Amino acid sequence: MGIEVAQVLVADRYRLESPIGRGAMGEVWRATDEVLGRPVALKLMLGDDSRSEAAARFRLEGRTAARLSHPHVVAVFDFGAWDNRFYLVMELVEGRSLAQELSAAGRLAPERVATIAAQTAAGLASAHRQGIVHRDIKPGNLMSDAQGSVKLGDFGIARFLDDPGAALTTAGQIVGTSLYLAPERALGRQAGPASDVYSLGCVLYQLLTGRPPFQADTATGTLYLHIDTEPVPPGRHGVQVPAAFESYLLGLLAKQPEDRPGAQEVADWFNSGAWRGSAPLPVPATPAAASAPLPEPARPPAPASGPGHRSVPSHRAAPAAHRSAAPAHRSAPAPHRSAGPSYRSAAPGPAAPAPGALPLPEPAPSATTYALPPAGGRSQGRGRRAAAPARRPGGAREFVRRRPRVASAIAGSVAFLVCTLLGMAWFGSDDTGRDTPAVESPAGLTADGTP
Numbered sequence: 001m002g003i004e005v006a007q008v009l010v011a012d013r014y015r016l017e018s019p020i021g022r023g024a025m026g027e028v029w030r031a032t033d034e035v036l037g038r039p040v041a042l043k044l045m046l047g048d049d050s051r052s053e054a055a056a057r058f059r060l061e062g063r064t065a066a067r068l069s070h071p072h073v074v075a076v077f078d079f080g081a082w083d084n085r086f087y088l089v090m091e092l093v094e095g096r097s098l099a100q101e102l103s104a105a106g107r108l109a110p111e112r113v114a115t116i117a118a119q120t121a122a123g124l125a126s127a128h129r130q131g132i133v134h135r136d137i138k139p140g141n142l143m144s145d146a147q148g149s150v151k152l153g154d155f156g157i158a159r160f161l162d163d164p165g166a167a168l169t170t171a172g173q174i175v176g177t178s179l180y181l182a183p184e185r186a187l188g189r190q191a192g193p194a195s196d197v198y199s200l201g202c203v204l205y206q207l208l209t210g211r212p213p214f215q216a217d218t219a220t221g222t223l224y225l226h227i228d229t230e231p232v233p234p235g236r237h238g239v240q241v242p243a244a245f246e247s248y249l250l251g252l253l254a255k256q257p258e259d260r261p262g263a264q265e266v267a268d269w270f271n272s273g274a275w276r277g278s279a280p281l282p283v284p285a286t287p288a289a290a291s292a293p294l295p296e297p298a299r300p301p302a303p304a305s306g307p308g309h310r311s312v313p314s315h316r317a318a319p320a321a322h323r324s325a326a327p328a329h330r331s332a333p334a335p336h337r338s339a340g341p342s343y344r345s346a347a348p349g350p351a352a353p354a355p356g357a358l359p360l361p362e363p364a365p366s367a368t369t370y371a372l373p374p375a376g377g378r379s380q381g382r383g384r385r386a387a388a389p390a391r392r393p394g395g396a397r398e399f400v401r402r403r404p405r406v407a408s409a410i411a412g413s414v415a416f417l418v419c420t421l422l423g424m425a426w427f428g429s430d431d432t433g434r435d436t437p438a439v440e441s442p443a444g445l446t447a448d449g450t451p
């Protein structure tokens with residue numbers, strides 16, 4: 001469905017020059033705006049069904065990007081229909097995507113990744129301030145211009161926080177790329193700004209190490225890894241990354257959205273140069289963290305498990321992994337961030353040397369829609385089994401810390417039950433008690449323990 005003849009004039013204004021590339025929804029052309037006499041990028045929707053999801057994505061992308069004006073967001077100039085197809089006219093980014101940059105280099109030096117982090121986070125923060133969640137942060141959607149400046153593009157599956165209905169997500173489906181999908185989204189919850197920050201963390205991790213933090217051999221398996229497996233610290237992949245950079249990066253990958261810094265905070269931190277710090281960021285005490293063994297690498301998971309395997313990501317799953325393994329600051333409570341000191345307090349130090357050449361990373365898949373496995377299903381054992389080793393025993397204390405109200409309600413119920421039983425025992429010898437109706441405990445059990 002490509003344009004066969006170049007030099008086509010779209011909407012009497014945009015002259016198509018040469019194709020740049022093609023994504024799932026459209027083909028992007030280098031074109032000239034004949035009215036303003038400037039080069040532009042023109043995305044032409046594939047197919048001609050203006051009622052299709054692609055059309056909705058196109059409209060959404062136009063509407064979304066039109067709200068934004070930021071040096072690190074690809075500007076959108078125009079949107080319309082021509083020859084039964086929608087088109088979107090954008091700022092032409094003369095350069096390449098970070099996916100291409102990564103493919104060429106294998107992995108990028110910390111200095112470059114820090115610059116990318118600061119710029120992308122700044123672009124993201126501007127979207128978040130407008131109430132827009134991008135939802136598809138990945139290397140292919142980050143473009144680098146001739147000066148190496150990064151621009152965030154492709155708002156085709158973005159979501160307006162004030163208009164959830166605008167998101168192109170069918171109930172029970174998750175839109176995005178599994179390699180970069182935040183745990184809360186893998187669990188079927190709505191994306192928020194923190195979900196973008198998590199995705200950015202995945203991208204930065206991949207740029208530094210040449211591999212994404214989580215990857216199984218199926219998309220669903222990857223989702224489970226996001227939910228309950230701790231990322232391997234980048235340094236353990238043989239990459240020389242300043243300690244402050246590494247621990248901050250792991251903070252972006254916190255399982256709980258509230259434990260991640262905001263996009264503007266990320267931009268400020270990287271801009272400050274704090275990432276060069278040679279000491280890890282101060283963290284709250286989690287004794288097991290420093291010496292914890294490496295979690296199971298997020299690599300080819302074990303074969304599918306048999307019946308009875310719990311395949312549905314439960315909301316309890318994430319905290320279980322959250323409290324395990326390496327990056328201790330992940331367990332920091334939210335105020336840790338809002339007060340601002342910890343992530344930024346590491347003094348700038350000498351930059352680590354750039355890593356040498358390494359094997360090429362695996363190509364990133366394109367945006368995909370996933371359906372969550374049905375509750376109680378058992379077909380997704382592969383990723384789940386790979387994820388399982390990340391769980392650690394001894395979660396009661398952490399549960400109390402994270403869910404104090406639930407914990408105190410449980411404790412109250414138990415105390416009530418114990419008192420009731422003690423009372424029964426105390427007065428049990430009295431025969432008058434035989435006519436007393438059974439007392440029902442909060443747990444729904446009678447005093448003699450029968451339902």
Ligand SMILES: Nc1ncnc2c1ncn2[C@@H]1O[C@H](COP(=O)(O)OP(=O)(O)OP(=O)(O)O)[C@@H](O)[C@H]1O
Pocket residue numbers: 020021022023024025026027028041043074090091092093094096097140141143153154366367
């Ligand atoms: N404004 C732009 N300037 C220059 N190149 C662009 C621009 N927008 C997109 N491209 C390039 O055009 C190609 C296709 O982009 P497009 O956004 O359609 O798809 P994608 O992001 O690669 O995949 P998908 O949309 O399926 O996730 C990519 O190589 C991208 O880098």
